[in-house]
Amino acid sequence: MASTSNIERLDNVRRKTEKGFDGHTRREEKHYKCDECSKQFSHLGNLKGHMRTHTGEKPYKCAECNSQFSYLGHLKTHMRTHTGERPYKCDECSRQFSQIGSLKTHMRTHTGERPYKCKECSRQFSDLSALKRHIRTHTGDKPYRCEACSRQFRQPGALKTHIRAHTGEKPYRCEGCSRQFSQLSDLKTHMRTHTGEKPYGCEECSRQFSQLGALKTHIRTHTGETPFKCEECGRQFSDRSNLRRHRQTHKLASASGSLEKCSSFHSKIDNDIGGFREPIAVFVKDKVSGLLSLPPDLTFQCAEPPPQVVPEEHSLTRRRPEAATYHQRCSAGHAAVCSPRPAAPARPGPPCLPDPAPNVQTLDGVTRRPETGFDVRPRREEKGYRCEECSKEFSYPCHLKRHIRAHTGEKPYRCEECSRQFSQLDDLKTHMRTHTGEKPYRCGECGRQFRHLDSLKKHMRTHTGDKPYMCEKCSRQFSELGDLKRHVRIHTGEKPYRCGECSRQFSRLDDLKKHIRTHTGEKPYRCGECGRQFRHLDSLKKHMRTHTGDKPYMCEKCSRQFSELGDLKRHVRIHTGEKPYRCGECSRQFSRLDDLKKHIWTHTGEKPYRCEACSKQFSRLSHLKIHMRTHTGEKPYRCEECSKQFSRLSHLKTHMRAHTGEKPYRCEECSKQFSELGYLKKHVRTHTGEKPYMCEECSRQFSELGNLKRHLRTHTRKKVLPVRKVMKAV
Structure with a gap:
């Protein structure tokens, strides 16, 4: 490394300029203050430059591109984009930069600094x-x-x-076949088809692949992972293409389930035997065995009227016109329709429709008609893999492995952000959206986005008003099943969720989780603005309004707005006069619960707030805070007229009347006005003759405390000197 870098030299110059001749750091006084934002500066030029941020003035103009700047230094830096000048050079690699900040950032690649x-x-x-x-x-x-x-x-x-x-832009072109791609990564993957490179190898069987996605799909054959789940039946697959093929079975089943007429059950696939199309039947899926069988109570009606002879158009034969359409039977009333056509002898074939009688037998996964021996084989894989715990059967070993995790509790998929584990990859992917903020499901009505498809479906009911779940007790309807279940507990009184610390019970799991945080001290919800943490999401939402200034709750009487619903409810009582909180001692009523609690302390004498400096106690926290200023000397309230400071806001308001001349307190006897309530009280005594201050020596009474103090000197013969507080210099 070089002895001294550019940055070190610049720092040395800066440090020298900041020190005086005696070597001590020099602090320049800041005499110049901005009238807009109160920011202070040591030089008038700096203040003038700062004022341009408020006025928007940009006096320095680039002669090349007409760009304007508020500082000359910014213009000089900009000019280097035209001249190509790069005066800042890295001593390590000789790379040059046009700005000192870019050089400092670059130097961290050599030093490894990450501030x-x-x-x-x-x-x-x-x-x-x-x-x-x-x-x-x-x-x-x-x-x-x-x-x-x-x-x-x-x-x-x-x-x-x-x-x-x-x-449709595709800027990346393959030099081998001229094929174009929109992403560079896609071009690199494509190039392997020319080079034959297969950089991704399986650690289990050493098989290699040219694409990472192909390797991940292959690894599932070893792990048994099946991340692609069918939404209809819950069946899972290791490959997306297998899931797509599986979905076709549901489409065919739904199509065949709606057919109940004779003419709708003929297969479109020609049977090589007999020269006519083989008809098919309707099957239902057994929920227990998983096999397909004929419904025992299914009755069919022939779609055609009962003519004596089957017309020519009714024939389903294509390859052999002389072959008759064969129906063994539709129902007892349509024997003529289901008989062979006289033009050609009928050949025996399978029945197109079943008898209503439940004469179906299932053997080894094959459904047979006893009278014909005709086999109806369902298009379904054999389930040769059985779970030893619950005897559930599966078609593939990977499906069985995934199912076994439900018994073993194994969760092989871990979130890298919060270390939470999951038994299925789909659950991990869904969970990751809580960290990435991805919300792929959008409401077409209001544009709101959701992380889960189920959440979108539930949200859609807020637009449609659909409430499919009804309480049998009170007929109240709900849009979500979970809301109905929680509501039912109001009638039953059930509280199935118990706290392990204090045995308190709750009817809702969310309430239990929130309660547990009072024991653990966990605060999982963090404010992105100030870093403050909260136990409940609702508390975070309320807190965020202190940053955004949002006040969604408005009073209908006076249009005043509030950030919290509770504040609005308390405010409304000002208009209604409602005071629902009553003191048990004196029957005094209050509109707020906090006011009642503070009032009760006047009866109990409780003063829970103690000053650490002098041990004086107070019944209210606000009183303690005001008292603490007598120790600290803090006076946060400043008069804008004369800069005099006060420790209490009330003192500042009273002082301001000396400037405004306001006298809001009027004597009812003589209409004389006063700026302070204390002055009015003293004056009223001149009318009432009240003398509340008594001398303990001679029982003489006075209307003002000052007069009593002066009188006491006649007894003590001592002059009372004013007490001066000497604050120790910090």
């Missing part, structure tokens, strides 16, 4: 911009939005790549 630390996961970065990008993985912030489809991204590079899906 920017993430508060969430303690990861460190050498660049502030890199830290900001990383923080978005925790906050879920996606500031870059696609104007075409409104999709959002965390980084501008990802947005640029996405935009090519709309523009």
Whole structure:
């Protein structure tokens, strides 16, 4: 390394200029103050430059591109983009930069310094911009939005790549076959088809693959992982293509289940035997065995009227016109329709429709008709793998392995952010959205986005008003099944959730979880603005309004707005006069519970707030805070007219009347006005003759305390000197 880098030289110059001739650090006084934001400066030039941030003035203009700047230094830095000048050079690698900040950031690649630390996961970065990008993985912030489809991204590079899906731009071309791609990674993957490179190897069987996705799919054959789940029947698959093929079985089953007429059960597949199309039957799935069988109570009606002879158009034969359509029987009333056509002898064939009698036998997964011996084989894999715990059967060993985790409790999939574990990969992917903030499911009505499809379905009921779940006790309806179950406990009194610490019981699991945090002290909800943490999500939402200034609750009487519903309810009592909280001692009523609690302390004498300096106690926290200023000397309230400071807001308000001349307190006897309530009380005694201050020596009474103090000197013969508080210099 060089003896002295550019940054070290600059720092040495800065340190020398900040020190005086005696070697001590020099602190320049700041005499110049900004009238807009009260920021102070030591030089008038700095204040003038700062004022341009308020006025928007940009007096320095670039002669090349007409860009304007508020500081001359910014213009000089900008000019280097035209001249190509790079005066700052790295002593390590000789790389040059146009700005000193860029050089400092670059030097960290040599020193390894990473001064920017993430508060969430303690990861460190050498660049502030890199830290900001990383923080978005925790906050879920996606500031870059696609104007075409409104999709959002965390980084501008990802947005640029996405935009090519709309523009069709493919800037990356393969030199081997001239094929083009929109992403560089896709081109690199494609190049392996020419080179034959297979960089991804399986550790179990040493098989190699050219793509990482192909390797991941292959590994599932070893692990038994089946991340792709059918939403209809819950069956899982290791490959997405297998899931797509499986979904077709549901489409065919739903189509066949709606057919109840004779003419709808003929197969479209020609049977080589007999030269006519083989008809099919309707099957139902047994929920216990999983096999397909004929419904015993199914009755069919022939779609055609009962003519004596089957017309020519009714024939289903294509390859052999002379072959007759064969129906063994539809029902007892349509024997003529189901008889062979006279033009050609009928050949025996399978029945197209079943008898209503439940004469179906299942043997080794094969459904047979006893009278014909015709086998109806369901299109379903054999289930040769049985769980030893619950005897459930599976078609594939990987499915059995996944199922066994329900018994063993194994959770092989771990979240890298919070270390939470899951038994299925799909559950992990869904959970990751809580960290990334991804919400792929969008409501078409209001544009709101959700992490889970079920959440979107539930949300849609807020638009449709659908409430499919009804309470049998009170007929109240709910849009979600969980809400109904919780509601039923109101009638039954059931509280199935018990706290292990204090044995308190709850009717809702969420209430128990919130309660447990009072024992553990856990506060999982963090404010992104100030870092403050909360036990409940509702508390965080309320707190966020202190930053955003949002006040969604409005009083209908006076239009005053509030950030919390409780504040609005308490405010409404001002209009209604409601005072629901009554003191048990004196029957005094209050509109707020806090006011009642404070009032009760006047009866009990309780003073729970103690001053640590002098041990004086107070019944209210606000009184303690005001008292503490007598020890600290703090006077946070300043008069804007004369800069005099006060420890209490009430004292400042009283003082302000000396400037405004306001005298809000009027004597009812003589209409004389006063600026302070104490002055009015003293004056009223001149009318009433009240003398509340008595001398203990001679029982003489006075209307003012000052007069009593002066009188006491006649007894003590001592002059009372004013007490001066001497504050120790800090």
